[in-house]
Amino acid sequence: MSVPADEAVVTLDHVTKHFPVRQGVFARTHARVHAVEDVSLTVRRGETLGIVGESGCGKSTTARLMLRLLDPTAGTIRFQGQDITHLSHRRLRPLRREMQMIFQDPYASLNPRKTVEQIVGQPFAIHGGASSREAKLRVRELLEVVGLSREHASRYPHEFSGGQRQRIGIARALALNPQLIICDEPVSALDVSVQAQILNLLRRLQEEFNLTYVFISHDLSVMRQICTRIAVMYVGRIVELAETENIFDSPRHPYTAVLISAVPRVATNGHKRERIVVGGDVPSAVSPPSGCVFHPRCPRFHAGHCDVTEPPLEPVPGDSRHVSACYYPLEHWPMDDAELRAGATRTSPDAE
Amino acid sequence: MRETVVEVQGLTVVFPTHEGNVQAVSDLSYVLHRGETLGIVGESGSGKSVSSMALMGLLNRERTRIGGEAIFSGRNLLTLPGNAMRDIRGKDIAMIFQDPFACLHPMYRVGDQIVEAVTAHANVSMAEAGRRAVELLEAVGIPRARERARDYPHQFSGGMRQRAMIAMALVHNPSVLIADEPTTALDVTVQAQILALIERVKREFDMGVILITHDLGVIAETADTVLVMYAGRAMEHGPADEIFGAPQHPYTWGLLSSMPTIDRRLEKLVPIEGSPPSLVNVPSGCPFHPRCAYQFAPCSIDLPELRTLPDGHLDRCYLPAEEKRTIWPARRAEQLKVAQ
Numbered sequence: 076m077s078v079p080a081d082e083a084v085v086t087l088d089h090v091t092k093h094f095p096v097r098q099g100v101f102a103r104t105h106a107r108v109h110a111v112e113d114v115s116l117t118v119r120r121g122e123t124l125g126i127v128g129e130s131g132c133g134k135s136t137t138a139r140l141m142l143r144l145l146d147p148t149a150g151t152i153r154f155q156g157q158d159i160t161h162l163s164h165r166r167l168r169p170l171r172r173e174m175q176m177i178f179q180d181p182y183a184s185l186n187p188r189k190t191v192e193q194i195v196g197q198p199f200a201i202h203g204g205a206s207s208r209e210a211k212l213r214v215r216e217l218l219e220v221v222g223l224s225r226e227h228a229s230r231y232p233h234e235f236s237g238g239q240r241q242r243i244g245i246a247r248a249l250a251l252n253p254q255l256i257i258c259d260e261p262v263s264a265l266d267v268s269v270q271a272q273i274l275n276l277l278r279r280l281q282e283e284f285n286l287t288y289v290f291i292s293h294d295l296s297v298m299r300q301i302c303t304r305i306a307v308m309y310v311g312r313i314v315e316l317a318e319t320e321n322i323f324d325s326p327r328h329p330y331t332a333v334l335i336s337a338v339p340r341v342a343t344n345g346h347k348r349e350r351i352v353v354g355g356d357v358p359s360a361v362s363p364p365s366g367c368v369f370h371p372r373c374p375r376f377h378a379g380h381c382d383v384t385e386p387p388l389e390p391v392p393g394d395s396r397h398v399s400a401c402y403y404p405l406e407h408w409p410m411d412d413a414e415l416r417a418g419a420t421r422t423s424p425d426a427e
Numbered sequence: 428m429r430e431t432v433v434e435v436q437g438l439t440v441v442f443p444t445h446e447g448n449v450q451a452v453s454d455l456s457y458v459l460h461r462g463e464t465l466g467i468v469g470e471s472g473s474g475k476s477v478s479s480m481a482l483m484g485l486l487n488r489e490r491t492r493i494g495g496e497a498i499f500s501g502r503n504l505l506t507l508p509g510n511a512m513r514d515i516r517g518k519d520i521a522m523i524f525q526d527p528f529a530c531l532h533p534m535y536r537v538g539d540q541i542v543e544a545v546t547a548h549a550n551v552s553m554a555e556a557g558r559r560a561v562e563l564l565e566a567v568g569i570p571r572a573r574e575r576a577r578d579y580p581h582q583f584s585g586g587m588r589q590r591a592m593i594a595m596a597l598v599h600n601p602s603v604l605i606a607d608e609p610t611t612a613l614d615v616t617v618q619a620q621i622l623a624l625i626e627r628v629k630r631e632f633d634m635g636v637i638l639i640t641h642d643l644g645v646i647a648e649t650a651d652t653v654l655v656m657y658a659g660r661a662m663e664h665g666p667a668d669e670i671f672g673a674p675q676h677p678y679t680w681g682l683l684s685s686m687p688t689i690d691r692r693l694e695k696l697v698p699i700e701g702s703p704p705s706l707v708n709v710p711s712g713c714p715f716h717p718r719c720a721y722q723f724a725p726c727s728i729d730l731p732e733l734r735t736l737p738d739g740h741l742d743r744c745y746l747p748a749e750e751k752r753t754i755w756p757a758r759r760a761e762q763l764k765v766a767q
Contacts, residue, residue, distance in 0.1 A: 129617075237702075267682060268681055268699035268702075270687075271687070271696035272700075274687065294687075295689050299687065300693060337615045337616045340647065340690070342671075352620055357616075
């Protein structure tokens, strides 16, 4: 089967998700968490789309919306061209086999009472399509594909290390040849030496089976190694979306720049690097700031503009595939302090 | 030479269990000076946290076999009676942990908890203690400290809770601050704030800091001295510039090559094959030998000594130093070259 390179697997079109905050005896809604706000993006076949951001930025909610594990408050979700926004559970079910998920915690995501064979074979039991004999064979094949051995099939999860468990989770996700795999912080719980094994495995599987990943992480170094494109989220919004190289080599949004610069790193040239530290905390998604959501922490903040109207997500001049939502985007990278604060009318009060 | 605040000699921690003796820490030695940040790095189960808990007297001495000594102002912390240890803990040696929410009592106001820390070791009035609490909250960068002192922990963000924990640690001007994964639970922009704060209070209070983490990036940016631990042992130990500029031990090489870098896309990450060993059955000889790409005859038989190299750099490995001088630069260049 030949597929055009730019074919969309999932499309989110102006998707918004609010969660009610209920309180009191009558559980009245007295506030809303603006978890995802007007997000549009497309996951293309064969790519790894990264969603990066700090806790509470809406990255996991966005992924759950893609799978229709959550119903959006507004907007449209398309899976392989089909509108699934309002599809009933029964009609969604055959599509669910096409979408799989790999979770962060390989200790919590595998049932301790089941053998590896039952865990990896579960998708066949749920969705059918294979006799028990075939399923048995397929499970053993999958274990080898992810770097475990056939003999592991009869063991229980507690007999495996964290890295091996994550391999079991990956085998389960691959079982039904899904069109889309959502990887939600798949290496965050692993030691660095094991993390590299899993990242290499995910890369190899993608090449072998032409898989499409949505990769959620807070770790930019990991993202750089695995993603084709990256969406940077902040308080429910996408603030920048571009090819991975462009995100790291010419970020436009100050938040992206701050995020990249805040990552502690082992310098490859042996020099310590100046770190740009912004003050403050991620704002609450219950009452997001006015205007640009990043303005209270932004070093390039212009009073009377950034805090009044929200900047639209627009293509960067000369690169239609690079979008960013900022009135005063960065012009140089790597930036110096002067560049970062260019035009700024104040500096954050409590930056260390 | 800067003043030595803690000197650990041959620290050994063994937990007897049903499945056998867990060799959590074996023969660990280091010196911490005033104004120095010692970074202890290792994977889970390397003994990095347990070694500091032993220092703080936080291990149950009846169920744990602790050997060696840890000298702090002329006294051995490992054999000090409970009440004497209580005088030191939280006063001269303070500790902060990974999860600040778990360390704060959810039903007491943040300010009151700091007041309690003040009165625990000093005979002062409540009003005086309250002033000290607000002063410390201000010092660690909590805005409107007087008001915020009346908040409960859940009203603080993760970063502010960690700041409050640091304030509490500073109450009695400690000589040593032990920070166990202090930023692991925090977002990256907040992590940068907390690391900068630790650096600042280290200078202001002239403390020695022991920073325990699995994150080599954090160590590279903050530590003066680095101790790389594996299976309860020091594998490599020396000045940070040496450890990152000219790493000697194959395990350190493994950690560095498996780390994803933010600076470029690597064609292949080079993981360390296998997983860390069980501490009940620590491999014979060098504990790293089953996962080491350079192992040869003696590695599986005898434990290599920590050998002293120039500049106070220590390395526990049989590979000849001359060979190592070429292996790592070549290996690193290869990994970075393919990426271009």
